[in-house]
Amino acid sequence: MLAFRLGFLDIGWLDLIDIGLVALLIYQIYNLVRGSVASRVFIGYLLVYFTYLLVKALGLHLLTTILEYFISVGALALIIIFQHEIRRFLLFVGKSTNFVNNRWIRRLVLRKPHTGDSKTPLKPLLETCKTLSAEFSGGLLVLQRNDDLEKFIQSGEVVNANVSKLLLLAIFSQYSPLHDGAVIVSGGKILAARCILPVSEDDDLPPAMGFRHRAALGMSEATDAAIIAISEESGRLSLATNGELHANLSLTELENRLENYLRENRR
Incomplete structure (x- = not known):
């Protein structure tokens, strides 16, 4: 040597x-x-x-x-x-390891079939975000990808209904008993509402960032889901994926990021 x-x-x-x-x-x-x-x-x-x-x-x-x-x-x-x-x-x-993200390895090790969110229509979700943003109504949407979200679903109220703009707006209405917490969506279904998400403990986050955005970031750190957060104060749209929060997005930017992120799920 x-x-x-x-x-x-x-x-x-x-x-x-x-x-x-x-x-x-x-x-x-x-x-x-x-x-x-x-x-x-x-x-x-x-x-x-x-x-x-x-x-x-x-x-x-x-x-x-x-x-x-x-x-x-x-x-x-x-x-x-x-x-x-x-x-x-x-x-x-x-x-971040391709070996773990392989669908066959996930089935063998995690005993969980590939669920993904490839069948979830984005149009009613984006229309809901547009309306909530315009009305300055807060909202938190979780789009399931590969990871099992059962424990988060159990923390809320089971809905199990088809995704629709009217239903989502009714859930996030300030007069609805389900408006607090997050809505979990997968496979074209609203699985549950009023779900509790883990809150990020990142000390580098600005103090002005509210609980809703910290919950979105925390969920993206714990799972591979895509989380949309609508600010109640400013109406701004944010997307959290893979432990990163993309804030102040336009509706077009949100759509593009969602499509790109969910498209990776199908490879």
Whole structure:
């Protein structure tokens, strides 16, 4: 194996690859926790670990032993502190891996047939969004793709009706007992209304962003669904997919993004 000497160290190509991969991993972890209180904990833990490496190299045995105990216990504490960030990372890896997204693998591993939202007509959904936006009526629409949304459906009221503009407007009417929460749509059916969605815990979100948009983003972080959020204050349209929120969209932009995102489902 090719190697070269740096001072008193013999460094090979595998060592350089190892260092590069560790640096990339640390950078990705920092991106996950950046801007939150957890980022300061992460940096503090790194400083303690580098201190441990230094005192170990200097041969300070007592201090090395103390730091070893601290790091071993600290590893468990990090898992507890970063549980949300770890979950986001694993969800990101799971959703972005083609092996996991393969329809045959999903059937074998998840025991769930390919449901998708390819049969859901977009026209009544877009007309509903246009009306809600013009009337400054809030709304939250979840379009199922591949992931099972059964637990979110169970959190609301089962509707199981064909998608129609009039029915959606009736649900989102301020006088309707179903207007709070989200409507879940799949396969041309309104499956449930008044559903509870997970709220994003991203600290980088602007304070002005309301609960409805945080719920849309949180749902897109937890599943591969497409979530449309209509602002009650401004009437603006937003679309959340794959942990990203696309805000202030025109009706045409919303339609194009939805078509492109749902078209990927059929490949």
